[in-house]
Amino acid sequence: MARVALVGAGPGDPGLITVRGLELLTAADVVVTDFLVDNRLKQLIPEGVDIVDVGKRPGATPSHSQDAINRELIQLSRSHGLVVRLKGGDPFLFGRGGEEVDALLAAGISVEVVPGVTSALAGPAYAGVPVTHRGLADGYIVITGHRHADVPLDYDWSALVASKLTIVVLMGVAGRRLIAGALLAAGMSPTTPTVVIESVTWPQERSIRTTIGELAGEEIRSPAVIIIGATAGLRLDWRGSLPLAGSSIHLLRPFDPNDGLATKLRQEGAAVIQSPAIEIHDPSDGGRALHDAMHNIEQYDWLVFTSKNGVERALREVVDLRRLANIKIAVIGSGTRTALQRYRVGSDLMPAEFIGEALVDSFPNGPGRVLFPRARVAREVVPDGLRAKGWSVDVVEAYQICIPPPLMTGEIASAMDVTVFTAASTVTGYREQYPGVRPKRAVAIGPVTADRLRDLGAEQIVVADQYSVEGLAEVIRGLVSSLAHG
Numbered sequence: 370m371a372r373v374a375l376v377g378a379g380p381g382d383p384g385l386i387t388v389r390g391l392e393l394l395t396a397a398d399v400v401v402t403d404f405l406v407d408n409r410l411k412q413l414i415p416e417g418v419d420i421v422d423v424g425k426r427p428g429a430t431p432s433h434s435q436d437a438i439n440r441e442l443i444q445l446s447r448s449h450g451l452v453v454r455l456k457g458g459d460p461f462l463f464g465r466g467g468e469e470v471d472a473l474l475a476a477g478i479s480v481e482v483v484p485g486v487t488s489a490l491a492g493p494a495y496a497g498v499p500v501t502h503r504g505l506a507d508g509y510i511v512i513t514g515h516r517h518a519d520v521p522l523d524y525d526w527s528a529l530v531a532s533k534l535t536i537v538v539l540m541g542v543a544g545r546r547l548i549a550g551a552l553l554a555a556g557m558s559p560t561t562p563t564v565v566i567e568s569v570t571w572p573q574e575r576s577i578r579t580t581i582g583e584l585a586g587e588e589i590r591s592p593a594v595i596i597i598g599a600t601a602g603l604r605l606d607w608r609g610s611l612p613l614a615g616s617s618i619h620l621l622r623p624f625d626p627n628d629g630l631a632t633k634l635r636q637e638g639a640a641v642i643q644s645p646a647i648e649i650h651d652p653s654d655g656g657r658a659l660h661d662a663m664h665n666i667e668q669y670d671w672l673v674f675t676s677k678n679g680v681e682r683a684l685r686e687v688v689d690l691r692r693l694a695n696i697k698i699a700v701i702g703s704g705t706r707t708a709l710q711r712y713r714v715g716s717d718l719m720p721a722e723f724i725g726e727a728l729v730d731s732f733p734n735g736p737g738r739v740l741f742p743r744a745r746v747a748r749e750v751v752p753d754g755l756r757a758k759g760w761s762v763d764v765v766e767a768y769q770i771c772i773p774p775p776l777m778t779g780e781i782a783s784a785m786d787v788t789v790f791t792a793a794s795t796v797t798g799y800r801e802q803y804p805g806v807r808p809k810r811a812v813a814i815g816p817v818t819a820d821r822l823r824d825l826g827a828e829q830i831v832v833a834d835q836y837s838v839e840g841l842a843e844v845i846r847g848l849v850s851s852l853a854h855g
Contacts, residue, residue, distance in 0.1 A: 371447055371478040371479060372446065372450065372479045373442055373445075373446050373451075373452045373478055373480050373481075374393045374451065374452070374453050374454065374480070374481040374482075375454045375460040375466050375469060375470065375480065375481070375482045375483065376393055376394060376453055376454065376456065376460070376483045376485070377458060377459045377464075377483055377484050377485015377486065377487075378403075378405075378406045378407065378410055378455050378456060378457050378458070378485055379458065379485050379486040379491070379570075380457075380458055380486055380492065380569045381405075381571045382407070382570035382571070382640075383412075383624055383626075384635065385486045385491065385570065386486075387484070387485065387486075389483050390485065391413065391626070393451070393453050393481070393483065394410075394413055394414060394453055394455065395413060395414075395415060396451060397415070397452070397453040398418065398449040398450045398452065399418060399420075399421065399449045399452050399453070400414050400418060400419070400420050400452075400453045400455055401421045401423055401438075401441065401445065401452065401454045401455065402420060402421070402423070402455045403423070403424045403456050403457050403464075404422075404424025404457075405592070406424075406456070406457050408644075408777065409643060409644060409776055410455075410624070412623050412624045412645075412776075413626075421441065423437075423438045423441060435465055435468055435469075439468065439469055439472035439473075442454060442469060442473060443473065443476045443478065446473070446476075446478050454469065456485070457485075458486070458487040458488055458489075459484055459486070459487040460483075460484070460485065461482070461484075462487050462511065462539075463513050463539055463540065466482065488539065488570075488592075489511045489537045489539055489594060490537075491569050491570055492566040492569040492596070493537065493566070493594070493596050493600075495566065495569060495570060496566045496596075497604055497605035497606045497608070498564050498596055498600055498601055498603055498605070499600055499605065500537060500596070500600060501535065501600070502599075502603065505598075505599040505600050505603075506533065506534055506598055506599055507533075507534070508532075508534045508535070509534055509537055509598075510529065510532070510534050510535070510536055511537045511538075511539065512537070512538055512539075512541075513538070513539055513540050514539065514540045514541025514542070514545070514548055515540040515541070515544055522544065522547065522548070526552055526555035527555040527556065529552070529555070530552060530555045530556050530557045531556075533598070533599070534598065535596060535597070535598035535599075535600050535601070536596070536597040537595070537596055537597075538594070538595040539594060540592075541593075541595050542589050542590070542591040542592070542593050542595075545584055545587075545589065545595065546584075546585040548584075548595075549582070549584040549585045550585070552581055552597070557581055557597075558581075559581060560580050560581075560582065561581040561582075561597060561598065561599075561601075562580060562598070562600075562601035562602035563578075563580055563584050563595065563596065563597045564576060564577065564578055564579075564595075564596045565577040565579070565584075565587065565593050565594070565595050565596075566594045566596075567589065567590050567591075567592070567593040568590075568592065568593075569593075569594055570640075571781075572619075572640040572641075572642055572785060573781055577589065608638050610638075611636075611637050611638025612638060612846060612849075613634060613637040613639035613846065614638035614639075615638070616639045616640070616786045616787065616852065617639065617641075617785045617786045617787075618634050618639045618640070618641045618642070618785065618786065618787050619641075619642050619644070619782065619785040619808075620641060620642070620643045620644075620789050620791075621644070621646040621647075621788065621789060621790055621791055621795040621798070622643055622645050622791055623643060623644075623645045624643040624644070628643060629838040630789075630838045630841055630842065631643055633842050634842065637842075639845075642781075644775070644776035644777060645773055645776075645798075646772065646795040646796075646799045647770050647771065647773075647792070647795055647797075648771045648772070648773045649678050649768050649769070649770065649771075650770075650771050651768065651769070652745065652766040652767060652768055652769060653745060653769060654766065656682075658765050659682060659683060659742055659765050659766065659767050662740055662742070662763060662765045663683055663687055666687070666692055666696060666740070667696075668738060669738045669739065669740045669763075670696065670697065670737035670738050670739065671698070671699060671738075671739045671740070671760075672696055672697070672698045672699070672739075672742075673698075673699045673700075673728070673739055673740070673741045673751065673755075674698070674699070674700045674701070674705050674742065675700070675701040675702075675725065675728075675743060675747075675751065676701075676705055676743070676744070677704055677707070677708035678744070678767065679705075679742045679743050679744075679767045679768070680700075680708040680709050680712070682742060682767040682768055684709075684714070690713070690714060693714065697717040697718070698714065698715070698717055698718075699716065699717065699732065700716045700719050701723050701724065701725065701727075701728050702719075702723040702814075718731060718732065723815050724815050724816060724817055725748060725750035725751040725754070725817075726750055726754070729750065729751060729754030729757075729758070732754075732758060733758075735759025735760040735761070736759050736760065736761070737759075737760055737761070738760070738762075738763070739755055739762045739763070740765065741755075741762055741763065741764045741765065742765050742766075743764065743765075743766070743767060744766070744767070744768055744769065744770050744794070745766045745768070745769045745770070746769075746770065748793075748817070752764050772798045772801050772802065773798075773802075774802070775803060779803040779805070782799075782802075782803045782806050783806045783808075783809070784809075785808070785809065786809060786810060786848075786849065787808075787809070787810045787812060787845055787849065788808035788809075788810070788812070789811075789814075790811060790812065790813050790818050790821075790822060791814050792814060793815075793820075793821045795818075796818060796821035796822055796824075796825055797821070800825055807825060807827055807828075808822075808825075809829065810829045810831075810848050811829065811831070812830075812841065812844050812845060813831070813832050815832065815833075818832075819832050829848075831844050831847070831848060
């Protein structure tokens with residue numbers, strides 16, 4: 370049965386999509402997106418699902434008319450089980466969702482609409498401005514500052530002023546002089562509080578507090594939300610009560626709603642972007658060498674793992690864990706050990722320092738055989754060091770590390786307060802994704818990663834002692850605290 374779901378993606382932060390919206394997004398057969406849909410949210414779309422971009426860029430000639438988008442949705446619904454139309458904000462608030470639903474129903478297609486968090490409410494909320502407040506405003510009104518085909522804004526400005534409602538303007542940056550002038554001409558006091566929030570829920574979000582009389586002269590960057598009225602004079606700075614308020618953190622790993630570190634940082638007030646500098650792909654031989662090695666695992670004395678990816682790829686090949694009974698296992702890092710424990714397998718050796726040199730130093734002398742499943746390209750410290758201690762080491766490709774396209778601009782990446790590098794390979798990925806960009810402050814997972822960062826030109830680098838949620842959070846708190854105190 371043909372089925373299309375119009376899903377509100379929210380204002381930007383991928384954490385603000387609804388539960389139902391996320392359910393549909395992860396079940397989609399094809400996703401049709403808008404320009405304002407955050408690239409981080411697209412990471413949740415299952416691998417292999419087609420993404421069709423029909424977004425209209427500001428200032429550009431639309432490559433897709435609304436009629437063309439309607440036809441595209443109808444056509445896709447006839448060749449896919451579930452089409453998700455992912456729209457920025459809320460589908461029915463200046464998103465032309467009504468036109469799309471009308472066309473789909475007329476074509477006999479089943480439709481579901483999932484409301485989204487609109488920037489008209491998220492912007493004021495994040496800025497500490499309630500759109501209604503007892504004694505100040507009994508309601509609010511949302512208007513557009515730009516009409517289709519540049520049709521003039523012919524609101525009843527006098528009625529808007531007389532209503533004493535909070536006025537929220539979307540798409541009003543270019544027309545702010547006209548809007549301010551019309552409201553002033555209709556009798557609004559020039560001292561009426563006005564707040565502008567740029568890039569709502571993004572790390573580069575900025576609030577500008579002004580008045581309607583001064584709005585025309587403010588330097589404002591699109592996209593932005595404009596709030597006009599008595600409530601705009603309130604400063605309910607709820608984010609300022611949190612320890613990481615005002616800070617922006619870049620985690621170089623994929624967006625995951627269940628990421629423990631990202632969740633903790635957000636709970637403490639940080640704006641967090643999760644975007645991977647590397648991607649894990651299948652081994653170049655399709656996994657044949659790893660399959661053969663793990664199916665002859667009894668011939669080895671030790672298994673060595675230096676990443677959770679190696680653990681997961683290798684242990685998938687073990688049908689009966691009893692085959693590991695006489696094999697000792699060495700790991701680097703608590704994250705690798707945790708991945709091992711998820712398979713109910715313990716480790717026999719983990720060095721205090723999470724680097725290859727420390728593993729070699731703490732490893733016993735040979736002889737014997739060692740199996741080392743790892744990335745296709747990696748440092749040779751571990752295999753060379755173990756061979757020097759008398760071991761026969763079989764290095765097997767368990768996965769490949771590739772560099773994906775960046776999910777944000779170099780300008781945004783360079784503006785992040787703290788960037789967390791979770792492996793030495795993420796430094797390489799970051800350099801390729803953002804040429805010429807040096808992170809302001811960097812957290813490195815171990816000294817090897819720190820050395821790579823120095824080669825990149827990073828100046829303020831902190832090495833995390835423990836690769837754990839609390840350990841990393843503590844390091845980040847320290848960096849943010851030093852930022853706050855100059």
